[in-house]
Amino acid sequence: MDKVYAPREIEARLYQRWEASGSFAPSGHGPPYSIVIPPPNVTGTLHMGHAFQHTLMDALTRLHRMDGDNTLWQPGTDHAGIATQMVVERQLAAEGRSRHDLGRDAFVAHVWKWKEESGGTISRQMRRLGASVDWSRDRFTMDEGMSAAVTEVFVQLHAEGLIYRGQRLVNWDPVLHTALSDLEVIAEPEPGHLWHLRYPLADGPGHVVVATTRPETMLGDTAVAVNPADERYQSLVGRQLRLPVTGRLIPVIADDYVDAAFGSGALKVTPGHDFNDYEVGRRHNLPTLNIFDRDARIVADVAADLAAIPAELRGLDRFTARKRVVALFEAQGLLDKVEPHSSPVPRGDRSEAVLEPWLTDQWYVRIAPLAEPAIRAVEDGRTRFVPESWAKTYFQWMHNIQDWCISRQLWWGHRIPAWYDDDGNIFVAANAEAARKQAHRHHGRDVPLRQDEDVLDTWFSSALWPFSTLGWPAQTPELKTFYPTAVLVTGFDIIFFWVARMIMMGLKFAGDVPFREVYITALIRDEHGDKMSKSKGNIIDPIDLIDGIALEPLIAKRTSGLMQPHLRNSIEKSTRKQFPNGIPAFGTDALRFTLAALASGGRDIRFDLGRVEGYRNFCNKIWNAARYVLMMTEGKDCGASGECEFSAADWWIRGRLQQAITTARESLASYRFDLAAAALYEFTWYEFCDWYLEFTKPVLQSPDATAAAQRGTRRTLVEVLEALLRLMHPLMPFITEEIWLQIAPLAGKAGATIMKQPFPRAADFSFDAARARDIELIKELILKLRNIRGENDIPASRRLEQVFFRNASAEQLATIQAHARYFDRLASARLQPFDASCDVDTAASALVGTLELYVPLRGLKDDLAAESARVAKLQERARKELEAVEGRLANPEFVRNAPPAVTAKARERARELERELTQLASQLQRLEKLR
């Protein structure tokens, strides 16, 4: 083995072996355990969020697989309708072409081709992370099977009246030319203006002032509304106004929706281009005028009822039109005033284009009937959110859920299984043939049909993912075995988009909740707490943490393909500052362990490179511990033959391992990966390496140790390490496998891979608490000695030949004498019973219980100032604590009310501290006397 752990070659070799041997496929005979992956965009690349979630899913999968469960981690990718189409269209645009140049069929074929070429990136990256997904079951949302499930669900929901086609306002993206669902709208306040416009009365002098952020929409106004209780306007309700610019007549109406305190208290009503106005219009039977075309330009060809739009405005973009309309008002003296005003502007989450409420025909899911059982499923715990507080978020949205617009005017996606005849009749069917039959029945003859041009929202197919990937609508064995899945691991950003919809669809079509638990992970942010994004230039590619990357390539990566090229310089600067030497290679296990260690219950994780480095060091620590164990045991008798004699240290480390196993198991069961990681780290480093390995040295390297004792220690060494590797394997698959393959035979274990070995159970280890107890005393004595040594600057090379102790119990005496070699080796000290040769006056001393320890300093350290300072510090500390404890004991309420165990403990502690203080005081006195 090399002195330093070199992950790169090991990782590649092991993953290939695992995959080739089919180790990822379900095979356990225990209860089924399944996780479906949140399908990443097929065209995308892995980001830190994926690495994070995949690490956790893989840890769970490996844990359950080791436990013997019939374990499936279902992989797959999502066609990501809008995102993918945009990427491909951008590529075409770079060649000076548009999708319309190609035509629908050729374009879709083009996207498929590109998917085949680039779709492998994600799976390659997942392999680098060690993801043990069953690749043989890889799925894509537009596969035949998935598409069949989509059609089946659509047809059935339609048959039940839960999918309908309707004309209403939608969020229209005038750049992408598609409708969007409410969830895809991001509304952030943006600075703008509030224009106060005068609308003259039609039948006399005077006017009403309306305030608006969107003056251009006045071309579609069909009323002005005031609050019915607003006395200022009561006399005007029912009268007509002459809408400027157009000359149309519109009524003044009264509606509670209007806030009398806002603006002028009079609201221009544009039912065709505002969601609230649309509702007002419906209540008052107002006409709805559509003044924009699909590009959100003022309609160029003029419908009869819009004839009043002046020619000069036709065809203008809405923002140009805005300026023109304002100018027209101003020219006519109808512009009352303009105020700066900030208001939310709705933008598409993908295109970032300003959306336009637009009247169109779209397909909707009537969602309330589906939501109701999904609410109950979470209420009664059939699906449990972890952390639980996310259930509130879920409920809040579900209780206010709106019908879901599922049609998109895109080409990439599942085409809607609906056909139209020339009369506008709709035939929804699984395929064209079935639709034709329906039409034939309806008409009594064959009629020409054309299929709906639209495709479905990407999330429609995602909603079916937990059962469609398992073969639904066919009742496959996989579906029976693995549905419902055990847990969904995902981020809170898609609770509405995805989690809620899966629960609704799962209950509706698969007859049960899709997962028993939803573990909501935190969001990975950069070191400043900012979201990682391409445009901020703060993205860290998980693969770069694994392999490392030099500064220049990193800068190139972060600054290439920027949507806003002007950010280039600042990104380069901050990158140079943060990573002056690029990023070193840390290896997969270090990254995975870091991600697990960061997975506490919070919502945000600030990614800290220092942590990765620390855990890279941890990998190296494990590696070297294994090297040591191998050196000590390879080719030697590890207890296979002959009696084993186990030392106190051997028993002690078993006990500590048991504790680590228990903590790790409990932590993983409750998704506290951070606590599991901490338990493993602490056991490995602070107990196994710092203490136990050191305890083995005097036994294994000393000629006077018996063969039985050496066998016992070797056996413990290999057994504990072997179990520890299994314990760590779910989080650190590579290093554990690499070492395990070498250690397992020594521990008497056979197997081709650690992956299929049982995850340790505390009960696997017999443990003798009484035998282990000696170690606590030994550790404490060694720590005191080291403290004295350190504070007095006595170099480690200087042996403490004479350390005296007195007031030891018989048991303590026996322990110390039996373990002389531990003190020799770990503290470089020799302990002996107190006698007259010990010069107490010039000795450093310490107290362990009643046992007094003396380290004569004469000849080692003649200046006693350091020792004085050390003792004074201890005294101060003890005095403070005693004060606190006595204060508590002096309180009669405490003595009366606190549980007896607590008061007894406090009294005991007080006695201890008093003893300590007495000793420290006399010590200090002696030291001071000599100075």
Add this chain to the structure above:
RNA sequence: GGGCGAAUAGCUCAGCGGUUCAGAGCGCCUGCCUUACACGCAGGAUGUCGGGGGUUCGAAUCCCUCUUCGCCCACCA
């Protein structure tokens, strides 16, 4: 407007059904290349646990309130 989080050592975070709970990593200080590991070893320093109030024998931990920061939903044109 409604809902949800967070505030603990210089930094990133544990601890939050109450009495050795004031912790970890990184950073910092002092010694050490002690044949598993300098990606290391040994020793050490560091915080009125955001402010205020309350409950209690006892609160970082429970309750109220304030301040600051963040997120989600709704959106008064």
